[in-house]
Amino acid sequence: MQRKRKLGRGVAIVGAGMSKFGMFRDRDTKDLFLEAFNEAMASVDKGMDPNDIDAIYFGNFSNDFFVHQAHWGPIISDLIGNVPKASTRTEGACASGALALREGVFAIASGFYDIVLAGGAEQLSKLPTEKVTEGLALATSPYEGKAGFTFPGVFGATASAYFKKYGANREHLMNVTIKSHNNAPLNPKAQFPQSISDVMKDKVQRAIDKGKPVPVWKDEREFLRDPLVNPVVAWPMHLFDCSPISDGGSCVIMVAEELARNFTDAPLHVIGLGQGSGSGLHAKEDLASFEATKYAAREAYELSGLRPDDVQVCEVHDCFSIAEIVHLEDLGFFAPGQGYKAVEEGLTQRDGPKPINTSGGLKCKGHPIGATGTAQIYEIWKQLRGEAGERQVPIDSLRIGAAHNLGGTGGTCTFTILERRG
Amino acid sequence: MQRKRKLGRGVAIVGAGMSKFGMFRDRDTKDLFLEAFNEAMASVDKGMDPNDIDAIYFGNFSNDFFVHQAHWGPIISDLIGNVPKASTRTEGACASGALALREGVFAIASGFYDIVLAGGAEQLSKLPTEKVTEGLALATSPYEGKAGFTFPGVFGATASAYFKKYGANREHLMNVTIKSHNNAPLNPKAQFPQSISDVMKDKVQRAIDKGKPVPVWKDEREFLRDPLVNPVVAWPMHLFDCSPISDGGSCVIMVAEELARNFTDAPLHVIGLGQGSGSGLHAKEDLASFEATKYAAREAYELSGLRPDDVQVCEVHDCFSIAEIVHLEDLGFFAPGQGYKAVEEGLTQRDGPKPINTSGGLKCKGHPIGATGTAQIYEIWKQLRGEAGERQVPIDSLRIGAAHNLGGTGGTCTFTILERRG
Numbered sequence: 153m154q155r156k157r158k159l160g161r162g163v164a165i166v167g168a169g170m171s172k173f174g175m176f177r178d179r180d181t182k183d184l185f186l187e188a189f190n191e192a193m194a195s196v197d198k199g200m201d202p203n204d205i206d207a208i209y210f211g212n213f214s215n216d217f218f219v220h221q222a223h224w225g226p227i228i229s230d231l232i233g234n235v236p237k238a239s240t241r242t243e244g245a246c247a248s249g250a251l252a253l254r255e256g257v258f259a260i261a262s263g264f265y266d267i268v269l270a271g272g273a274e275q276l277s278k279l280p281t282e283k284v285t286e287g288l289a290l291a292t293s294p295y296e297g298k299a300g301f302t303f304p305g306v307f308g309a310t311a312s313a314y315f316k317k318y319g320a321n322r323e324h325l326m327n328v329t330i331k332s333h334n335n336a337p338l339n340p341k342a343q344f345p346q347s348i349s350d351v352m353k354d355k356v357q358r359a360i361d362k363g364k365p366v367p368v369w370k371d372e373r374e375f376l377r378d379p380l381v382n383p384v385v386a387w388p389m390h391l392f393d394c395s396p397i398s399d400g401g402s403c404v405i406m407v408a409e410e411l412a413r414n415f416t417d418a419p420l421h422v423i424g425l426g427q428g429s430g431s432g433l434h435a436k437e438d439l440a441s442f443e444a445t446k447y448a449a450r451e452a453y454e455l456s457g458l459r460p461d462d463v464q465v466c467e468v469h470d471c472f473s474i475a476e477i478v479h480l481e482d483l484g485f486f487a488p489g490q491g492y493k494a495v496e497e498g499l500t501q502r503d504g505p506k507p508i509n510t511s512g513g514l515k516c517k518g519h520p521i522g523a524t525g526t527a528q529i530y531e532i533w534k535q536l537r538g539e540a541g542e543r544q545v546p547i548d549s550l551r552i553g554a555a556h557n558l559g560g561t562g563g564t565c566t567f568t569i570l571e572r573r574g
Numbered sequence: 575m576q577r578k579r580k581l582g583r584g585v586a587i588v589g590a591g592m593s594k595f596g597m598f599r600d601r602d603t604k605d606l607f608l609e610a611f612n613e614a615m616a617s618v619d620k621g622m623d624p625n626d627i628d629a630i631y632f633g634n635f636s637n638d639f640f641v642h643q644a645h646w647g648p649i650i651s652d653l654i655g656n657v658p659k660a661s662t663r664t665e666g667a668c669a670s671g672a673l674a675l676r677e678g679v680f681a682i683a684s685g686f687y688d689i690v691l692a693g694g695a696e697q698l699s700k701l702p703t704e705k706v707t708e709g710l711a712l713a714t715s716p717y718e719g720k721a722g723f724t725f726p727g728v729f730g731a732t733a734s735a736y737f738k739k740y741g742a743n744r745e746h747l748m749n750v751t752i753k754s755h756n757n758a759p760l761n762p763k764a765q766f767p768q769s770i771s772d773v774m775k776d777k778v779q780r781a782i783d784k785g786k787p788v789p790v791w792k793d794e795r796e797f798l799r800d801p802l803v804n805p806v807v808a809w810p811m812h813l814f815d816c817s818p819i820s821d822g823g824s825c826v827i828m829v830a831e832e833l834a835r836n837f838t839d840a841p842l843h844v845i846g847l848g849q850g851s852g853s854g855l856h857a858k859e860d861l862a863s864f865e866a867t868k869y870a871a872r873e874a875y876e877l878s879g880l881r882p883d884d885v886q887v888c889e890v891h892d893c894f895s896i897a898e899i900v901h902l903e904d905l906g907f908f909a910p911g912q913g914y915k916a917v918e919e920g921l922t923q924r925d926g927p928k929p930i931n932t933s934g935g936l937k938c939k940g941h942p943i944g945a946t947g948t949a950q951i952y953e954i955w956k957q958l959r960g961e962a963g964e965r966q967v968p969i970d971s972l973r974i975g976a977a978h979n980l981g982g983t984g985g986t987c988t989f990t991i992l993e994r995r996g
Binding site for chain 1: 579582657661662666684686716847851868981985
C-alpha cells in the first residue's frame with residue numbers, strides 16, 4: 153500500500169433490507185430486489201423520500217448467463233422509479249454486492265452524491281443444477297475453469313491443503329455446518345431455517361410416512377457422516393459443506409455522514425473498507441489462505457484504526473465450510489491453524505466471544521450471488537442496532553461489526569467494518 | 575438533481591492507450607488490453623512505476639457471453655502485475671468503459687486512492703454474427719429484448735421517429751457515415767481506415783481482378799444508395815449506418831490533481847462528469863432523444879460550469895449514424911431538429927467549428943463494447959495534447975474536449991468533460 157487510505161467524507165448506512173432467500177422459480181430478480189428495497193426504505197427510522205436517492209449501485213454476477221439479461225443498472229433504476237438518475241452495475245463474482253456498497257461509499261465520499269442505494273440480486277434457480285454450476289464456474293480464473301475446476305473442487309483443494317498443513321479433518325468442518333444450522337432457525341429470511349437435528353427428524357418422519365425403513369443416527373455428527381444423506385461433492389466437501397443455489401435480493405441506503413441524523417439516531421458508519429484481488433490457485437504460495445482477503449483486511453483495519461479483536465460480530469463468506477475457517481485466520485481473528493480449533497471450542501457461536509455468521513451464513517441463509525454482499529451488511533445492521541430478534545448476540549455495548557465477501561476462488565475479496573454511533 | 579454536484583478532490587488523466595481495433599480471432603482480451611496498457615504507461619511523460627497503481631476499474635459488457643469467462647477484475651489485475659490490489663469490473667452495456675472511468679474518478683476524489691487505471695476491453699469476434707447480435711441484445715431493456723428487438727431495430731425506430739418529427743431522411747444519415755469514413759484513414763488504430771471513395775475503388779478493383787462486371791457509382795452517395803453494397807439492416811439503418819463487430823482494449827491512467835505534475839506537464843483534468851439512466855423505448859415520450867444523455871450532460875455541464883458551446887472537440891456514441899445526430903442535439907451542441915442540418919453543413923467535420931468523432935467514431939474506429947468508453951477518452955487525450963497527428967483538429971487554444979458514451983437503448987449514458995491544463 154502506497155500510503156494510508158483515507159476518505160474525504162464519512163459515509164453512514166441509514167437503512168437496510170433483504171428479501172427472503174430461497175429457490176423461487178415463480179419470482180424474478182426485480183421482484184426479489186423490490187422486496188429488499190421496500191424493507192430498506194421502511195427501515196429508515198425518520199423516513200426518506202425515495203426521490204432523494206441520487207444514484208444506485210447494483211451488484212450482479214451474471215444474470216447474463218442465468219436469466220439471459222444483462223445491463224441491470226437501468227432496470228433497477230426503472231424498478232424503483234429513479235430514472236433518469238445514474239445506476240451502475242458492479243461485478244466481482246460472489247463479491248459483486250460488496251463492490252456495489254464500496255462504489256457507493258466512494259461516490260458519496262467524493263462529494264458527488266449525498267444519498268446512494270447499494271445492493272444486489274441474483275436469480276440462479278431458473279436453470280438446472282448442472283447449468284448453474286457451469287455458470288458459476290465462469291467466475292473461476294481462466295486457468296482453473298479451463299482445467300475443469302468448478303467451485304466445490306477448488307474449495308475441496310483448499311480443505312485438503314488446510315488439513316495437511318494444520319492437522320484438521322472433516323470432523324472440524326462439521327462444526328461449522330452445525331453452528332450455521334443452529335443460527336439459521338432464528339433468521340426468518342433463511343433459505344434453510346433448520347438445525348441439523350431438525351433435518352434428521354424430518355428425514356425420519358418422511359421415512360415413517362412412506363413406510364420405508366426408519367433411519368437411526370445417534371447424533372448430528374453421525375448424520376453428517378452418513379454418505380446417503382451427506383454425499384461427497386468434491387472431497388472433502390460434502391453436500392452439507394456447500395452453500396445452496398439461491399435467489400434473492402438485498403440492499404442498503406447510504407448517506408453522507410453529516411446527513412445521517414436526518415434519517416436515524418442509530419446510523420452505522422462505514423469506518424473500514426478494503427478490497428483485494430487474487431490470481432487463482434496456480435499462483436498461490438499457500439492454498440490454505442486467500443491473499444486478497446488479507447490485503448482487504450489490512451486496508452480496512454488501517455482505515456478504521458481498529459484491530460481484529462475490536463470486531464465484535466462478523467459475517468464471513470462461507471460459500472463452503474472450509475472457507476469460514478480460513479477466513480477466520482485471514483481476517484486475523486485467530487492465528488493461522490487455529491481457526492478450526494476456535495470453531496471447535498465454540499468461540500464463533502452466537503453466544504461466544506466472536507460470533508460469526510449469526511445469520512446462518514451462506515450455507516443456511518442462502519447465497520444468491522450478487523445479493524450476498526449487502527445481505528451480510530444487512531445482518532450486521534440488524535445486530536448492531538439490536539434488531540436481530542432471537543438471534544441477537546448477547547454482547548453488551550455492541551458497537552463494531554464487519555462483513556467479509558469473497559468472489560471466485562479469492563479473485564475479489566472485500567472487508568467492511570461498521571460502527572454504530574448513537 | 576437534489577443539489578449541485580461537486581468533487582472533493584480533483585482528478586486528472588496523465589496517460590492513455592488503446593489497442594488497434596478490429597476483428598482479431600487469434601488474439602484474446604488480455605492481449606488486447608495489455609497492448610492498450612503498455613501504450614498508456616509509455617504515454618506518461620515523466621514516467622510512472624506500474625507498482626504505484628493503487629487500483630483498477632475495468633469495463634466489460636459480457637465476456638460471460640462472448641468468451642465464456644466472467645469476473646475480469648482479478649484477471650486484469652493479474653495481467654498487469656497488480657495483485658493483490660483491488661480491481662473492479664463495471665458494466666453498463668456499451669457504456670461499461672465510461673463507468674470504469676467514472677468509478678476511478680470517485681475512488682480518487684474520495685481520497686481513498688491516488689492512482690487508478692481505468693479501462694475496458696471486449697472480444698466479440700469469437701462468435702458468429704448471429705450469436706453476437708443475440709449477445710448484444712442482452713443489453714436491451716427486458717421489454718425490448720423480449721419483444722424481439724435487437725439494436726439495429728431500436729435505432730431504426732429512432733431514425734424513423736426523427737425523420738417524421740424533423741423532416742430528415744436517409745440522405746442525411748449518409749453525411750454522418752461519409753464524415754466518419756473521411757476521418758478514419760487518419761487514425762492508425764481504426765478498424766476501417768478507408769473513406770467511402772476508397773471502399774468504392776476497392777470494390778471496383780476486386781471486380782476487375784475477378785473478371786466480373788465492373789460496377790460504376792458516380793459518387794459516394796450513389797454508392798451508399800446501392801442496395802447490393804449497402805443493404806438494409808433494419809430500415810432505415812443500412813450496413814454503412816451500423817458500427818461493426820470489434821475486438822479491442824483501451825485505458826487511461828488517472829491521478830489525484832495535486833499529483834498530476836509529477837507525471838506530466840500537460841494533464842487532462844476531469845472537470846465534468848455525468849451519468850443518467852433510461853427505461854427503454856416503451857417509456858419514451860420522444861423516440862428522437864435520449865433522456866439519460868440529457869441528464870448526464872446537464873450534470874457534467876453543471877459540475878464544470880461550462881456550456882455546450884465551450885466544448886471544442888467531442889466523441890459521441892455513434893453506434894448507428896442516427897445516434898450521432900440525436901446526441902448532437904441531446905448534448906446541446908445543436909437545437910432539437912438541427913443536428914442533421916449541422917452535419918449536412920459540415921459543422922461537425924474535423925475542420926469545422928464543432929469537430930465530432932475525429933477518431934472515425936464507432937462506425938469506423940470500431941466498437942469493442944467495453945473498450946469504447948475509454949477509447950473515446952483516448953481520442954480526446956490525443957486531440958487536447960496536440961498528438962492526434964494527421965487528424966489533429968485545426969483549432970488554436972484547444973483546451974476543452976468531451977466524450978459521450980451510451981449503453982443499451984439509452985439505458986446508461988455518460989458525459990465526461992476534460993480540460994487540458996499546461
